[in-house]
Amino acid sequence: MGRFWLGATGVFMAGLLFTGAVDNEFYFFSGYVILQGLIMATAWNILGGFTGYVNFGSAGFFAVGAYISVALHQALALPLPFLILASGMVCGLMGLATGYLTLRLKGIYFAISTLAMAIVLETVITNWEYVGGASGAYILTPKDSLFFASYVELLFMVMLIIAIAAVAFARYLSTSRTGKGLTAIRDDELAAECMGVPTLRLKLVSATAMGVFMGMAGAPFPFFITFVDPLSAFSLFIAVNAIAMPLIGGTKVWYGPVIGALILGLTQEITTVTISSELNLLIVGVVLIGFITLAPGGIVGLVQDFSRKRLRSKAAPSAGGDR
Amino acid sequence: MSAPLLDVRNITKSFGGFVALNDVSIHLAPGERLGLIGPNGSGKTTMINCVSGALFNDGGAIVFEGRDITKLPAYRRARLGIARSFQIPKPFRSMTVIENLLVPLEFAAWTRIDHGRINEEAFDILERIGLADLAHKNCGDLTQIDMRKLELARALAARPNLLISDEAMAGLSSEEVDEVLEILFTLNEGGVAVIMIEHIMRAVMRYSERIVVLDAGRKIAEGPPDDIVHNPDVERAYLGE
């Protein structure tokens, strides 16, 4: 068991302890929203950050996840874990299909088709009366919350598990041989292909994984919010966050989106209850643009540059004139 | 003639209405050094794009080591032993020099190498090419000549039987050209067949055992360098009517 898994287990145990020790539900609601952002950001980054294929339709995957959950809950009253798995599977297939149709083209076409796909999906769900269509659907919070004090604590732990799974998968991808192939694709796809990297297959793997985790992030949403309609499920804010968090944190490494999600998510939760106004939204936009233009490597990139400089300036006097 | 390593049979490729390659055949023996020349827009790059799999030809067939690879995607061809360098260097910019070599080692050559010795392999290649000092440098900081060398080193790391070198010397000084030629000669001595596309005539003439000339998508001449120099068709193609 590596240090990562020790850390992950630590985070999980801390989460459990937190649910046991803290009564104040506010933290769980806030935590849920931040974790949702974290999963979305990590999922987005598996494709967008690792291979450079931008997905504008994150909200579409998320919403489909949420609505699969609504539909199966209504039809079969399946318990939450099954709903999450089903949503993950459907959205994974969706990622695979979109990828198969468009990933052979230049990245920009993929970006546009995800945008188009999100709108097609919104239209479909708006007209799908079984899940409430445009009028929305109510999902009453189940009474049973296992051994947790309240249902939101259960949801919080569920999200924590999904988050750990998503981050672990992203880490596995980026540190494995596959990860090297993905990086090669991002740097130069043609060169990668000519160096023996099966680019289409790797892109499909990423697109599928992205879909799976976005769907999983969406599945518990109806239970969290109790009333879901297309406008709240396909919210632009979700799509913006899924892109902004990795870009702010750093797209090249698996922990970039995690850092971005924690910082941006916390800031958003804090500003909501302190200084909220349009200015607050403006800050997100300006910070995003600022990072993209000034620090394209995100926070991780900044830290790396900084420590490299420090290393150099420390090494300089002793190694002076060596080379 | 021994069984060819590469046999390009009557391939055709057009873009919209523009015919870039028209019924061109090329063959190459194992370990042979072939020069591919022609004026701008004659179809050289299209040809090697078709051979390496970056493009698919419309008609004709490509056979490599007796196997029809016409429909194989580029990465499969790389795994079979066809490697190429690019005219405009395409390094993996976010990686260091040695990491650039690990990509072909781990993908193209994966089934043919000892997985435990992969870093040593990469170092060996860098040493042979003369880039060992720069192994951990970010490849964005390389000079022009080092960038060209990296292109070759990376192609080499794919453990090819056939190396296609696409204008590896464009823009280099006379000494640098010699340096690259030296590398290509050593490579060939190791048994790798080479197709060299080059505008620098001095280099092609010195390096090639045989030369193929393309003009406007057709093969207009083929033969040893000395014959090609005196071929009237070739002269016309280069100098105009």
Added chain:
Amino acid sequence: MFSGELFFNAIVSGLLIGGFYAAVALGLSITFGCLEIVNIAHPTFVIFGSYVTYILNVNFGLDPILAGLVFVPAFFVLGMFLYRFYYASFERAGQESLNGLAFFFGLMFTVEVLLILVYGVDYRLVSAPYIGQTWHLGYIDFPLRQTVPFVVGTAMTIGVYLFLSKTFLGRAIKAVSQDRLALQLMGADPIRVKQYAMGIAIATAAVAGSLLIILGPVEPSQGRLYIGRVFAMVVLGGMGSVSGTLIAALLIGVIESFVATFYGPSWAPAVSFGLLFITLALRPQGMFGRA
């Protein structure tokens, strides 16, 4: 309920709205098609154009179209500045794919929020003497509220088409990303050419914005509704082909109008985006583009 009256009116109505769509897609056809800059914030600039139109119309009673035209030079400069910034930040470093795209995304979001900060989320409307009037030709209706945007939008598109094919700068713009050699032979500096091209593209947004607000009320986040649609038109029309974009815009207008008239209006957006999706998957060079 199928009748000649419905049928021909559906066609006319679709063409009228299609002319307006062309005006919105035109700028993107230049930036995306010719310059390969993925300005997904373009529709938001159109909304911005609507708001400046609104200001002049409400405060000075200026005709909306005139108001849009007044702002064309300012938008032109804005576009040039935007390209300079884009070039310095992304294109020069070869980072346009991921970061450039995300930049426009952030820009869209920021402009939208700025408009909300200044004007709130209320719907803004303009008044003009022709809004509400209708011409009739037999049983076919030409509501001026849609006919005026159609005429102006189509005229602008044709104007830009002529400019691109007949002038030196226009040809340079068309060559700038496809044919570097031709550009060099023409002796044009690609950066300057792109700068002017972006200026023209954003300038069209000022006019398209005035057309949008003539058609109906405008609020800041509305631009998003158009992103997919205009990209659909540019891709369907064959990247960078202004004439193709015009045809695609008219076609999408007519298809939407048919779906709305004869089937269910609520499926209209899925139809045009579905078309885009299928085009991308099967024939990415566009329906009217060359391979």
Added chain:
Amino acid sequence: MFMKFAMRRRMLALCGMVAAALFLTQAMAPTTARAAEPIKIGFSMALTGALAGAGKAALIAMEIWREDTNKQGGLLGRQIEFVYYDDSTSASKVPGIYTKLLNIDKVDLVVSSYGTNEISPAMPIIMRKGLVFMSLFGLAVNDRFKYDRYFQIMPAGPVPKEDWSRGFFDLAMAQNPKPKSIALLAEDAEFARNAVAGARINAKKVGLNIVYDKTFPFGSKNVTPVIRAIKASGAELIYIGSYPHGSVGLVKAANELGLKAKMFGGGMVGLQFAAIQKNLGPMLNNIVNYDFWVPEPTLKFEGVEAFLKKYQAAAKGKKVDPLGHYLPPYAYAYLQILGQAVNTIGSLDQKAIAAHIHATTFNTVVGPVSFAENGEWAKTRTLQVQFRDIEPNNMDQFNHAGKRIVLYPKSVKSGEIVYPYK
């Protein structure tokens, strides 16, 4: 090694920052214990995002109520304080906000945000705490939750979906000869779809033939084909559920195409707002549409004019509806009811307050209000008003009687219907 160390140190610093930020929120939140403790009313409100226009107008009205009440001595002799956060019209923020209000800010009373989407996410939290929940313009939220301390101020009526359009149908069926056919059209979002769903039920009940029944996409730009299809259907009545953007497009298209019908309107949101009324001008004439308050003599309840005067003064330059007829009086009234109930009971005992609200008819700026079992108005007072003699480009006209005649319900009727529409 050094890099790792530097990294770890920076991570530590980061964690520190996060912790500090968390601490700050705690510190910045209003502190609880204080002498002569005020009563805290907590709520979430859409101050940014799509519904910010409504949310801000509601907040202005609520603040007027707070000032008015504090001047008269507050509640239970204590001054009133608001603790509110912006949900930015994003439903996912609502649960967090209400748990913060209840668990950290320890508010004494809660009221809702504006609109169905932002009300229902708060319900499970409020229900678990057993608080009285006054809600602002949610449509049929309690149908699913069945919470007996939920009270909704929008005068939809006990069966919200159907009561909503009851007036429209009562008016239509009272005409001679009776209309026979109806077209139904809904914009694709929650309220409009529900309103039309109710209209569909009503239409079937009175035996109307539904000749057109479609929905169109939210925010659609080109509604001309829709109006043309409706025109071709030959429907005598046209009932529409739509949002501001769609409403404006539909009214303009109907005029441009010379749409003829016996009655046209119903559930069009947007026609209640001054800016849109001014822009549409005479195109509005004869449309019969729902509304909640108009300056007709039959609706001049005690206090409403004084309130609107304050509102209109406060609304200047705030990017909200300048006249404030539609929503603000109700945002004032839902607090009025809560305040009256608290003062009568004399404590914050939620059970007693809820029981009292159920049992009482309250006098408010929107008239007498009493609640049904499910927390909706005991009887619908969704007005059907008809636009009359509207002049172009004149906003002030809507501040006076005679422009929006109340046709329904009978209790507040101020004129007779002009029939047919065109």
